[in-house]
Amino acid sequence: MRSAKIILCNLVILGACVMPHSTPSQTPVRPASGKRIVIAASTVLDGKGRELHNVRIVIEGSKIVAVETKADAKAEVDYDLRGLTVLPGWIDAHVHITWSFGADGKNANEGAATPEAAYRAASNAWVTLMAGFTTVQNVGSAVALRDAIAKGALPGPRILTGVEAIAGRGEQSGTPEEIRAFVRKQKAAGADLLKIFAAGGMLQGSKTLSQEQLNAACDEAKKLGLRTLVHAYRDAVPAATLAGCTQIEHGLGATDDDLELMAARGTYLDPQGGLLLENYILNKDKYVGTPFYPTTLEGFRTMEKILPMSHEFVRRATKIQGLKIVFGTDAVAGAHGRNAEEFIDRVRDCGVDPMAAMVSANSLGAEALGMSDQIGSIAPGLEADIIALDGNPLKDITAVRRVVFVMQGGVVYKNAARRTIPR
Numbered sequence: 001m002r003s004a005k006i007i008l009c010n011l012v013i014l015g016a017c018v019m020p021h022s023t024p025s026q027t028p029v030r031p032a033s034g035k036r037i038v039i040a041a042s043t044v045l046d047g048k049g050r051e052l053h054n055v056r057i058v059i060e061g062s063k064i065v066a067v068e069t070k071a072d073a074k075a076e077v078d079y080d081l082r083g084l085t086v087l088p089g090w091i092d093a094h095v096h097i098t099w100s101f102g103a104d105g106k107n108a109n110e111g112a113a114t115p116e117a118a119y120r121a122a123s124n125a126w127v128t129l130m131a132g133f134t135t136v137q138n139v140g141s142a143v144a145l146r147d148a149i150a151k152g153a154l155p156g157p158r159i160l161t162g163v164e165a166i167a168g169r170g171e172q173s174g175t176p177e178e179i180r181a182f183v184r185k186q187k188a189a190g191a192d193l194l195k196i197f198a199a200g201g202m203l204q205g206s207k208t209l210s211q212e213q214l215n216a217a218c219d220e221a222k223k224l225g226l227r228t229l230v231h232a233y234r235d236a237v238p239a240a241t242l243a244g245c246t247q248i249e250h251g252l253g254a255t256d257d258d259l260e261l262m263a264a265r266g267t268y269l270d271p272q273g274g275l276l277l278e279n280y281i282l283n284k285d286k287y288v289g290t291p292f293y294p295t296t297l298e299g300f301r302t303m304e305k306i307l308p309m310s311h312e313f314v315r316r317a318t319k320i321q322g323l324k325i326v327f328g329t330d331a332v333a334g335a336h337g338r339n340a341e342e343f344i345d346r347v348r349d350c351g352v353d354p355m356a357a358m359v360s361a362n363s364l365g366a367e368a369l370g371m372s373d374q375i376g377s378i379a380p381g382l383e384a385d386i387i388a389l390d391g392n393p394l395k396d397i398t399a400v401r402r403v404v405f406v407m408q409g410g411v412v413y414k415n416a417a418r419r420t421i422p423r
Contacts, residue, residue: 028155029412036060037410040077043392045087047362047377049355051394059384062409066380081405084417085392087358088378089134089385089408091365092339093270094229094249094328097124097138097145097159101333107290108333121145125156127337130414132403133157134385135375137328139195139229155413160369162186165195166217168208176216183220193227196245199236202252202306207236214243227370241267247368249328252313256320263322268368270328273314274345275335277307283334314350326368327361340400347397354394384410388417
């Protein structure tokens with residue numbers, strides 16, 4: 001970990017490597033201390049399912065202090081975003097921010113603590129932020145990157161991260177008391193969350209942890225204030241739900257009864273509608289033969305068969321009343337910066353309502369992270385995480401590809417709209 005921190009410190013010195021394609025409109029603009037910033041917007045999606053019109057958003061420091069409706073069009077503003085759609089910065093509940101393609105072009109997973117791997121991770125963070133994602137939940141280990149961004153040493157989304165995961169291998173994963181000790185170790189190492197592998201692959205077998213093991217992991221994590229994200233398919237879904245775990249990742253193969261149990265228990269579901277599998281298929285030459293992936297190109301045909309199954313699962317899940325479905329892409333190498341494609345998949349291929357898709361990555365995502373009092377909505381008292389799209393995703397979901405303005409914590413990182421009004 002110490003070497004990774006040294007590498008990230010070097011990245012601050014070599015800042016040009018972090019933002020290889022930055023332009024003047026993408027140079028961070030930090031407001032003067034105590035200065036109020038006013039944004040004018042004609043269309044605002046507030047993150048909670050409401051569409052507002054003719055709004056002035058007033059910001060002081062990193063916080064929104066007022067959202068004024070029926071605003072005076074002639075009043076002074078700093079950023080004129082009228083004609084665009086303004087909404088809270090998106091939250092991606094499941095990424096692998098350090099995954100990248102190595103020097104040989106092949107998938108390197110989390111890679112090693114080398115300068116090259118650190119540069120690639122920092123680049124992943126930058127393109128993710130530029131795509132409108134101001135907060136992400138990393139299910140691998142990215143403590144040094146998280147801390148560097150939080151300190152302002154590097155640009156990137158706000159990161160919540162795990163450290164080590166519990167890998168489900170039945171009794172080999174340990175007794176309940178050993179698992180509790182492992183969870184405490186993760187908290188001490190700086191984890192924000194605990195990733196638990198409770199099942200094998202998408203089409204392989206049943207759960208790989210006992211109910212007692214899952215109970216121990218999720219109970220101990222809850223006592224320590226850690227959320228639990230459980231990689232689960234089929235019978236692992238109800239098991240993790242009964243264990244009181246926070247969020248089910250993937251979930252393919254869960255029955256309607258399983259999903260109704262999740263809804264009753266308030267367990268969040270984080271399915272993937274298409275981007276993950278599409279990315280594997282698109283980049284199969286780079287993944288083939290690397291750890292955990294098929295050894296031949298023929299093996300990737302299975303993913304083509306699973307894709308419509310994923311569409312059907314998300315479509316079915318959206319019909320379960322009260323089920324909390326968050327937005328998580330499982331972004332790996334090749335998908336960073338393209339996270340918003342998952343919105344298009346969910347709306348186009350899975351029948352998700354566009355407003356519900358936006359809320360899943362705003363207020364509902366913030367709720368799942370336990371951060372509703374900080375992010376996820378455009379409202380007084382919350383962080384000034386604000387983005388703008390060229391187009392309205394409620395009318396044309398492909399507008400999510402056209403992010404032209406990004407502000408995080410009151411700092412403007414992207415202003416391709418070029419509508420700054422000097423004072």
